[in-house]
Amino acid sequence: MQKNKYEKIHQNILIWYKEYGRVTLPWRNINSPYEVYLSEIMLQQTQVKTVLERFYFQFLEKFPTLKDVANAPVEDVLKAWEGLGYYTRARNLHKTAIETKGTLPHSAEALEELSGIGKSTANAVACFAFDEALPILDANVKRILYRFFAVKVCNDKKLWELAYELYDKNNAYIYNQSMMDIGSAICTHKNPSCEVCPFESLCQGKEKPLLYPEKKIKKKKPIRKRTLVIYYKKDKYALRQNKERLLSGLWGFKQEEDFEVSKHTIKLGAFKQHYTHFTLEASVVLFEDKEQKSYFSINEIHDLALSGADRKALALLEKYCQ
Numbered sequence: 001m002q003k004n005k006y007e008k009i010h011q012n013i014l015i016w017y018k019e020y021g022r023v024t025l026p027w028r029n030i031n032s033p034y035e036v037y038l039s040e041i042m043l044q045q046t047q048v049k050t051v052l053e054r055f056y057f058q059f060l061e062k063f064p065t066l067k068d069v070a071n072a073p074v075e076d077v078l079k080a081w082e083g084l085g086y087y088t089r090a091r092n093l094h095k096t097a098i099e100t101k102g103t104l105p106h107s108a109e110a111l112e113e114l115s116g117i118g119k120s121t122a123n124a125v126a127c128f129a130f131d132e133a134l135p136i137l138d139a140n141v142k143r144i145l146y147r148f149f150a151v152k153v154c155n156d157k158k159l160w161e162l163a164y165e166l167y168d169k170n171n172a173y174i175y176n177q178s179m180m181d182i183g184s185a186i187c188t189h190k191n192p193s194c195e196v197c198p199f200e201s202l203c204q205g206k207e208k209p210l211l212y213p214e215k216k217i218k219k220k221k222p223i224r225k226r227t228l229v230i231y232y233k234k235d236k237y238a239l240r241q242n243k244e245r246l247l248s249g250l251w252g253f254k255q256e257e258d259f260e261v262s263k264h265t266i267k268l269g270a271f272k273q274h275y276t277h278f279t280l281e282a283s284v285v286l287f288e289d290k291e292q293k294s295y296f297s298i299n300e301i302h303d304l305a306l307s308g309a310d311r312k313a314l315a316l317l318e319k320y321c322q
């Protein structure tokens with residue numbers, strides 16, 4: 001039988017994981033596909049620490065099973081997701097819960113058909129929850145591959161080929177978990193510790209790891225200036241439910257592009273909110289208007305799912321009302 005040229009590295013990884021792997025993470029070594037899936041979705045854009053400290057357990061307390069997610073209105077799921085950002089993830093989680101009636105399919109192929117599940121997440125859930133031997137390709141894995149194969153520029157198709165070439169099909173679970181741990185602790189963006197890395201013996205980029213991948217010149221994010229107008233009627237405030245894709249389903253105050261400040265306008269303050277593709281610079285004002293659609297008391301607003309920007313506006317309003 002032909003020997004796998006990466007066999008030694010695979011052995012190193014098994015040894016490394018035993019000693020340094022984050023085996024106590026609550027979504028590892030469990031029998032709940034839902035919890036594995038939930039962690040994968042939460043971790044797509046958010047750091048482990050934040051997910052662990054503020055969201056994972058709290059979400060599971062509200063929705064112990066995927067069936068509970070399916071049976072809840074999407075507003076409740078968004079409310080539980082509040083503060084985690086990238087709300088499309090929460091809407092897709094809800095859609096997937098309904099589509100599957102609360103039971104996830106077992107194969108990566110079927111998982112990839114579901115809302116919001118790409119190839120890497122499908123492979124991760126299939127591997128971690130259903131023992132399918134497949135590689136994953138998240139940001140940490142990509143960085144390791146770029147460096148291991150000393151590739152400066154690469155598209156996802158080629159990266160997948162490299163991922164399939166390098167992974168350990170006999171121990172895919174440990175290999176994939178190790179890749180995530182090595183990517184976050186050893187083969188880091190700015191300061192890789194090649195001397196303690198289990199890939200070191202065959203890594204082609206170890207002499208100058210920071211050359212891989214080639215840095216993209218970051219475009220400056222456009223700035224969107226808006227007036228966030230809190231229309232009020234007595235002690236109630238007007239909010240509307242967002243329809244735009246980014247924040248769809250979340251409640252918010254009205255954002256005006258050309259709001260004219262008059263002597264009746266009360267200025268509450270200003271803030272910045274960073275989104276993936278732009279930065280919002282908002283000034284927040286209070287203005288009496290009895291013609292808006294839905295008004296809420298401050299207590300009622302706390303029960304709604306709000307975006308980060310609207311939370312900041314609410315904090316300014318509460319400060320003013322004190």
Ligand code: SF4
Pocket residue numbers: 144147148186187188192193194195197198199200203204205206209
């Ligand atoms: S040897 Fe260095 S560059 Fe290569 S994978 Fe390990 S940490 Fe990254």
